Amino acid sequence: MEPLPRETIVDVLESRLREEILTGRHPAGSYLPPERTLADGYGVTRTTLKHAFGRLMQAGLLETRHGVGTRVRDYLRLGGADLLPMLVRHSPDWIGEVFEVRRSIGALIAERAAARATGRQRAELRTLLSAVEEAADADATQLADIEVHRALARATGNRVYVLLTNTLFNAYLPVRAALRGPFTDPRVARGRLEPVVDAVAAGDPACARRAAEEYLTTTERIMLEGLA
Known part of the structure; x- marks a missing residue:
């Protein structure tokens, strides 16, 4: 403790x-x-x-x-995005707006990653996806899931996407403990994320975008239920 x-x-x-x-x-x-x-x-x-x-x-x-x-x-x-953790801590209303940006940016990142990822980056995504299923508990699963999204951002080849991804995760750090709902079962968590990684590995931007939109919408709904 x-x-x-x-x-x-x-x-x-x-x-x-x-x-x-x-x-x-x-x-x-x-x-x-x-x-x-x-x-x-x-x-x-x-x-x-x-x-x-x-x-x-x-x-x-x-x-x-x-x-x-x-x-x-x-x-x-x-102000800049560095204010978001403080604002989320102040009022839960902000988290809905963070999630709206998360959906749009996350889908775009997956699309770009599918078009630009190198062979090494695709292999890294597979490795990180396995780590999601192997995580010991909900907290570790959530952190492993985040690392997959960081890798997707890196695979775009655009460092601004990497910083935006970091910003969005940092924004909901103050309430992260209440957002573990999608990660309580590591195998299910991997299953939700796997279609995104599969589409990126296959080099299919349109499929990657759709898979990311589905993943982000589903996990957002579960996380918001946890906050409620």
Whole structure:
């Protein structure tokens, strides 16, 4: 068993401020009250407040203008995909939008992989597919399944697809434990994914796209049931 993390006052304050920003209490473009006012209001020191501000600036939610103050960034206009894990953790509504992108990008990746994969990459996909069935439990099966998708992205020859695949998986890391439904039976998990690998190995882009769409739609439905 892993020890539970100990929450510090900075953690609590960061979480409170993040919640207030994402729910619109502090709207995009607005300036937060002066540090002394905020620190007194939350019952913390200004040093604690500065630490929390630093984390939120690193997350892309705040920006400080010297001599002016701390402003809430318009993360929907200026933010990047690195914000997704935080947003998914904040609101489960985001996971549906992540899955929508997962379906469209995943199908396109499979199609491109079927057209471009080398012999070595096709062999790698077969090996990784076997690892899905050989996994010890649902968690290991899920991770083995992810490695097949990373290999599919690499087989496209386009590094942007690789980064997009990483981004989508990272996006639902905060709720991954609730998304193990499709992976409880390693043999069934392999069976769902095998038509995708078969089509890519056969060099059939249209078939690979259809197989990926079927796989992604089915697993999405099971995962969303797990979240519900």
